[in-house]
Amino acid sequence: MTAATRRHATQIKLVARPQGHPKPGDFAIASAPIPVPGEGEILVETTYLSLDPALRPRMNEVSAYAGAIPLHSTIPSPALGVVLESRSPLHKPGDHVSGMFGWQSHATVQGSEARRIDPERAVLPRWLSLLGLSSFTAYVGLVELGRPKPGETVVVSAAAGATGAAVGQIAKILGARAVGIAGGVAKCRGVVDVYGFDACVDYKAADFLKQLDAACPDGIDVDFENVGGDILRAVYDRMNQDGRVIVCGLVSEYNIDGGFPPGPSLWPTVYKSLRIEGFRASRYFDRVPEFIDKALEWSQAGLFTHREHITEGIENAPQAFVDMLVGRHFGKAMVRI
Amino acid sequence: MTAATRRHATQIKLVARPQGHPKPGDFAIASAPIPVPGEGEILVETTYLSLDPALRPRMNEVSAYAGAIPLHSTIPSPALGVVLESRSPLHKPGDHVSGMFGWQSHATVQGSEARRIDPERAVLPRWLSLLGLSSFTAYVGLVELGRPKPGETVVVSAAAGATGAAVGQIAKILGARAVGIAGGVAKCRGVVDVYGFDACVDYKAADFLKQLDAACPDGIDVDFENVGGDILRAVYDRMNQDGRVIVCGLVSEYNIDGGFPPGPSLWPTVYKSLRIEGFRASRYFDRVPEFIDKALEWSQAGLFTHREHITEGIENAPQAFVDMLVGRHFGKAMVRI
Numbered sequence: 266m267t268a269a270t271r272r273h274a275t276q277i278k279l280v281a282r283p284q285g286h287p288k289p290g291d292f293a294i295a296s297a298p299i300p301v302p303g304e305g306e307i308l309v310e311t312t313y314l315s316l317d318p319a320l321r322p323r324m325n326e327v328s329a330y331a332g333a334i335p336l337h338s339t340i341p342s343p344a345l346g347v348v349l350e351s352r353s354p355l356h357k358p359g360d361h362v363s364g365m366f367g368w369q370s371h372a373t374v375q376g377s378e379a380r381r382i383d384p385e386r387a388v389l390p391r392w393l394s395l396l397g398l399s400s401f402t403a404y405v406g407l408v409e410l411g412r413p414k415p416g417e418t419v420v421v422s423a424a425a426g427a428t429g430a431a432v433g434q435i436a437k438i439l440g441a442r443a444v445g446i447a448g449g450v451a452k453c454r455g456v457v458d459v460y461g462f463d464a465c466v467d468y469k470a471a472d473f474l475k476q477l478d479a480a481c482p483d484g485i486d487v488d489f490e491n492v493g494g495d496i497l498r499a500v501y502d503r504m505n506q507d508g509r510v511i512v513c514g515l516v517s518e519y520n521i522d523g524g525f526p527p528g529p530s531l532w533p534t535v536y537k538s539l540r541i542e543g544f545r546a547s548r549y550f551d552r553v554p555e556f557i558d559k560a561l562e563w564s565q566a567g568l569f570t571h572r573e574h575i576t577e578g579i580e581n582a583p584q585a586f587v588d589m590l591v592g593r594h595f596g597k598a599m600v601r602i
Numbered sequence: 603m604t605a606a607t608r609r610h611a612t613q614i615k616l617v618a619r620p621q622g623h624p625k626p627g628d629f630a631i632a633s634a635p636i637p638v639p640g641e642g643e644i645l646v647e648t649t650y651l652s653l654d655p656a657l658r659p660r661m662n663e664v665s666a667y668a669g670a671i672p673l674h675s676t677i678p679s680p681a682l683g684v685v686l687e688s689r690s691p692l693h694k695p696g697d698h699v700s701g702m703f704g705w706q707s708h709a710t711v712q713g714s715e716a717r718r719i720d721p722e723r724a725v726l727p728r729w730l731s732l733l734g735l736s737s738f739t740a741y742v743g744l745v746e747l748g749r750p751k752p753g754e755t756v757v758v759s760a761a762a763g764a765t766g767a768a769v770g771q772i773a774k775i776l777g778a779r780a781v782g783i784a785g786g787v788a789k790c791r792g793v794v795d796v797y798g799f800d801a802c803v804d805y806k807a808a809d810f811l812k813q814l815d816a817a818c819p820d821g822i823d824v825d826f827e828n829v830g831g832d833i834l835r836a837v838y839d840r841m842n843q844d845g846r847v848i849v850c851g852l853v854s855e856y857n858i859d860g861g862f863p864p865g866p867s868l869w870p871t872v873y874k875s876l877r878i879e880g881f882r883a884s885r886y887f888d889r890v891p892e893f894i895d896k897a898l899e900w901s902q903a904g905l906f907t908h909r910e911h912i913t914e915g916i917e918n919a920p921q922a923f924v925d926m927l928v929g930r931h932f933g934k935a936m937v938r939i
Contacts, residue, residue, distance in 0.1 A: 271692075322869075329869075329873045329874075330869075330871070330872065330873040334722035340691070364716035393768060464652070479647075487762065490868075493868065497868075512868050512871045512872050513872070514872065515868065515869055515872070516868075524867075524870040525867040525868075526866060526867065527864035527865060527866060527867055528863060528865045528866055528867050528868040529865055530855075530863065530864055530865050531668075531827075531830065531834075531849050531852065531860040531865040531878065531880065532667075532852055532855065533666070533880070534849045534878060534879065534880025535667065535849050535850070535851065535852070535881070535882065536666045536667040536668070536880075536881060536882070537880070538879075538880055538881050538885065539879070539880055540869060540877065540878070540879045540880075541868065541877070541878040542607075542871065542875075542876070542877045542878070542879075543868065543870070543871025543872035543873070543874070543875060543876055543877075544872070544875050545872065545873065548875065567627075
């Protein structure tokens with residue numbers, strides 16, 4: 266479909282601040298005239314939207330994380346799209362691009378805010394999964410901050426999720442042991458069978474701590490933390506001397522009314538010489554091209570893969586987002602427009 | 603006094619596990635025959651004992667920090683002494699040495715466990731204060747982990763204490779702003795007047811948070827944490843993007859029955875890219891000579907000084923230790939034997 270044949274853009278807006286877990290009614294579908302690009306801008310028709318847990322804290326009234334999303338505005342989000350019109354020298358109609366196009370069928374952005382992607386190097390949805398922001402986040406967090414050494418044990422929570430799956434595979438590529446934590450037997454099996462982790466521990470199982478001990482007989486050197494709460498505490502208690510806790514996200518804490526709960530005692534940081542380090546991938550964006558080259562090379566060598574959970578239709582984005590937050594998906598969640 | 607004239611060694615032993623704050627009755631004075639050095643060992647007569655907050659957690663039944671002190675054993679501690687007898691090629695009688703000689707008048711240790719000191723370079727007690735483990739801890743913690751840049755704001759709690767005083771002065775030498783936190787107006791004045799901090803904030807004052815905000819108009823880049831609890835939380839809330847929380851000690855939490863309380867939420871580590879890193883100075887001990895050269899150079903240039911709080915008599919060590927823990931001293935606490 267082109268701008269000529271579709272006269273209105275479809276948008277998903279945030280219309281209520283979620284209380285606890287978001288529900289589809291916190292969102293609404295809206296229609297708006299297709300925007301006209303100004304000087305330096307491009308008009309993009311979106312093809313795929315990324316669904317990311319990090320959106321959740323931004324739906325609160327106040328968010329220190331990248332700013333709160335204003336009520337009645339379109340949900341900001343990484344996405345892929347095709348350039349329909351261009352008033353920027355950087356792109357021409359027909360180019361495939363990625364950028365923060367949001368949950369909408371059409372977006373107008375500065376040409377410099379879109380990055381050209383090449384569908385010949387990898388099919389479209391791969392640019393949001395294997396090569397997307399979640400994978401890149403895993404890469405910089407693990408390589409720059411976690412710095413696992415060969416033979417060390419890396420534990421990653423939300424291991425069946427888009428970031429977690431990449432963390433474990435990159436840990437293996439770096440010569441470390443990869444232990445995932447995920448919810449349920451089926452997901453854990455997928456983490457081992459599909460992504461090649463050495464082990465995956467079911468946090469919903471009654472014997473979770475026993476499973477964790479069995480999977481980490483030499484303790485834990487790197488924790489790549491996506492979840493927080495009780496899962497973080499269990500891992501933290503098992504950190505080795507000189508361990509590193511890399512805080513990427515705390516998805517179990519995003520829906521708690523009244524704000525984020527306290528973290529673990531800092532005393533072990535002293536006697537174990539631990540480092541706890543949080544990060545956002547955006548500060549490393551100059552390294553995206555380096556990452557894409559490596560990810561494609563690893564993928565071709567059979568070392569790096571990604572499952573995708575694709576929901577059809579922009580109108581289903583809210584429900585898919587809700588489902589992703591409670592862990593109903595295996596692999597990178599996205600929506601095909 | 604020499605081994606020939608004093609036939610018995612005096613020792614201070616731990617005889618009860620402190621409940622909350624230690625009291626002098628948790629310790630007892632004991633007498634023992636002066637030990638005879640074996641092959642490779644030296645007999646040392648102690649001259650000065652160091653009093654260190656880090657001893658407190660080791661007085662509990664279980665201590666992950668350098669191991670619990672067994673009941674009815676001598677208190678382990680850094681100290682200075684003179685070699686009385688030597689069966690080690692490394693030292694000869696009359697040498698001044700420092701080492702973990704403990705709270706006792708005489709100690710027998712392996713020659714390799716004593717480090718020769720030169721009273722010509724600095725008078726004796728300086729080797730426990732300006733040049734001692736507390737100062738060295740400040741040095742490696744700040745230089746290696748805190749890494750303040752010129753113009754950044756470094757906050758240090760327990761600023762009137764031995765480590766804190768050194769942290770602020772080294773921060774200034776590195777070109778950063780130094781803000782201390784200490785208890786009471788007199789101590790705060792000393793931190794500014796004696797040690798040259800840019801400001802010192804009184805945590806006992808009703809307007810503590812207002813004072814802290816006024817002293818840190820551009821936020822806080824490095825927190826050198828000695829205290830923990832509410833003071834840590836106040837500083838943590840004010841950390842800047844890319845801030846570093848260096849955890850050296852948590853003295854306000856050592857006396858809490860039931861164990862260490864939770865730490866602050868880890869969510870700010872993500873959205874501010876914070877690093878929280880704990881350490882023990884012992885892992886950097888190969889750098890002690892480098893530190894001593896620098897500390898003496900800074901001292902001669904008038905940039906680095908240290909007050910000492912010296913208690914006379916080994917029998918007064920327990921009370922002096924108790925007083926130090928609750929902050930009754932200004933400067934490095936030690937005992938002259």
